[in-house]
Amino acid sequence: MVNTSIQKVVLAYSGGLDTSIIIPWLKENYGCEIVAMAADVGQAEELEGLREKALSTGASKIYIEDLRDEFVRHYIWPTLRAGAIYESKYLLGTSFARPAIAKRLVEIALREGADAVSHGCTGKGNDQVRFELTFKALAPHLKVIAPWREWSIKSREDAIDYAEARHIPITASKEKIYSRDRNLWHVSHEGGRLENINNAPDDSMWMITKSPQQAPDRPAQVTLGFEKGTPVSVDGAALSPVTLLEVLNSIGGEHGVGRIDLVENRLVGIKSRGCYETPGGTLLYSAHRELESICLDRETLHQKDQLAIRYAELVYYGQWFTPLREALDAFVDSTQDPVTGEVTLELYKGTVSVVKRSSPHSLYREDLSSFTMGEVYNQKDAEGFINCLGLPLKVKALLEGKMERVKTNK
Numbered sequence: 001m002v003n004t005s006i007q008k009v010v011l012a013y014s015g016g017l018d019t020s021i022i023i024p025w026l027k028e029n030y031g032c033e034i035v036a037m038a039a040d041v042g043q044a045e046e047l048e049g050l051r052e053k054a055l056s057t058g059a060s061k062i063y064i065e066d067l068r069d070e071f072v073r074h075y076i077w078p079t080l081r082a083g084a085i086y087e088s089k090y091l092l093g094t095s096f097a098r099p100a101i102a103k104r105l106v107e108i109a110l111r112e113g114a115d116a117v118s119h120g121c122t123g124k125g126n127d128q129v130r131f132e133l134t135f136k137a138l139a140p141h142l143k144v145i146a147p148w149r150e151w152s153i154k155s156r157e158d159a160i161d162y163a164e165a166r167h168i169p170i171t172a173s174k175e176k177i178y179s180r181d182r183n184l185w186h187v188s189h190e191g192g193r194l195e196n197i198n199n200a201p202d203d204s205m206w207m208i209t210k211s212p213q214q215a216p217d218r219p220a221q222v223t224l225g226f227e228k229g230t231p232v233s234v235d236g237a238a239l240s241p242v243t244l245l246e247v248l249n250s251i252g253g254e255h256g257v258g259r260i261d262l263v264e265n266r267l268v269g270i271k272s273r274g275c276y277e278t279p280g281g282t283l284l285y286s287a288h289r290e291l292e293s294i295c296l297d298r299e300t301l302h303q304k305d306q307l308a309i310r311y312a313e314l315v316y317y318g319q320w321f322t323p324l325r326e327a328l329d330a331f332v333d334s335t336q337d338p339v340t341g342e343v344t345l346e347l348y349k350g351t352v353s354v355v356k357r358s359s360p361h362s363l364y365r366e367d368l369s370s371f372t373m374g375e376v377y378n379q380k381d382a383e384g385f386i387n388c389l390g391l392p393l394k395v396k397a398l399l400e401g402k403m404e405r406v407k408t409n410k
Contacts, residue, residue: 008033009145010109011118012131013062014043015050017170018120021162023057026118030145036062037108039101039312042184045290057168063108068184072241075320076185081229081339082285082332083292083304084312089262091285092315093186093280098130099320105131106138109289116143123149126267156191171306176406178205184245186258186278194273197263201275208249209277212350214255219348222251224287228332228341229285229336244282252279257351267317286352287343291332294362297340304335406410 009026013019013036026034036054040047047064054062086092102119109117117135121128123146132144148203153159156179162168179191187207193199203211225233232238234247252258258279266272292301307328314325341359345352367376 003030006030006032006115006143006145008035008112008114008115009116009118010035010037010105010112011059011103012120013038013050013054013059014120015046016120017156017159017163018122018148020053020057020168020170021153021159021166022118022120023054023059024166024168025147025151025162026145027058029150032115034059035108035112035114037105037295038062038064039099039104040064040066040068041097042068042245043182044160046182049354053169065104065108067100067104068242069240071097072184072245075100076245076281077230077241078329078332079311079315080231080281081336083283083285083289083308084315084326086312086316087262087264089260090264090274090276091186091260091281091314092312093183093276093278093281094127094181094188095130095315095318096320097183097185098127098318099134102134103138103321106135106142109142110139114142116145118145118147120371121146121148124266124268124270126316126318129267130320133318134321165252180207182207184242184249185281186276187278194275197273201261205275206259206277209253209259209279210256215254215256215349219346220251220255220374221344221346222248222283223340223342223344223356224248224283226291227340228286229288229292229332231288231338232243233342248280248283252283252347253277254345256395257347257352258282259350282352283345283347286354287345288339290343290354290357291339291341291359294357294364295341295359296335298337298365304332307331 009030011019011022011026011034013023015038023034023036026032036059038047038050038054049062069336076118079092079096084092086095105117112390119128119131121131128146132146135142135144153162160170178189178194181188189201189205194201224231225234225236231241231244236246258277258281260276260278261273262276263271263273292304296304311325311328311332314320314322314328319325338359338361340361341357343354344356346355365376
């Protein structure tokens, strides 16, 4: 029975397997007008032919929105500056792309006077949360249609059968069934043989990084420049955010940098296995951290490290548009004022090493750290510091010794 309560839906459309079949499914089950919205967040050739495909499968209109600059400036850079990495490995490429896309989807839904928004995320995954928490934060009155939580399709194989029965062109097949997400920051690979955690990834799966074995036999160096924690240059050349990332992806990918094979804890409580390629991001995190190591005092750096874990959780859990994330950004912004300078990295067969780091705000002083004894630091001062720091230990030891003597005398 067709649900006629919805007149117009704006669908987050990628042209992939799931969203390709959602357009006819919405028409069959809701009988509504469907406006598709595809976001360009750097997936390159995947956008080719989207307009024709969306319209031919039943959409009345499609918006193709270039979000690349906004994506980098307002989602990637803040997360990088925070030092946020989920479970010590994942650089959050899909996680912060979703609120960027969902925000624009809401803006178009309001412009179109739509009753509802829709997405192709499964009921097992994180992305449904990331989309829908953004909807609730920005337009709570819009109804959300999540087909994977409604229809009888249970697997990607079922989805392929549905598409083939309706002559919908798709690139997925039952033999090549990886679920991929690509943007300026990374490429993710899930599903298929990766679902068995004992299966190593096929060499053919990787898209933007060479295998370390096939990477050049000679190391290469690259110098990254930062202003107040934000990347601004590569090898001395000032670049726009999008171009900077593209350049670093090319350099890092050529040298086999940025591959991760991860079993992660999804928000819904399921462990899942994914493989990620983040070559440019790996270089940026390495350089940014190194610059912070000379520009931030110990207490600030250590506190920032603790908050970075929470920041990563917020991003991963889809809680981008929250007061807490904004509050953490305010803290991070205050720490980044001195984080200006350059870091030179050496890349060799999948590894990244730091060669040089410099900053006009560096707190590193060679005369203090040198083993050569000088007048800047009075070594005798250490005695009082150690005595004060060790006083609780001394008191505890004295008490334990006294108690032991009492037991012995008995």
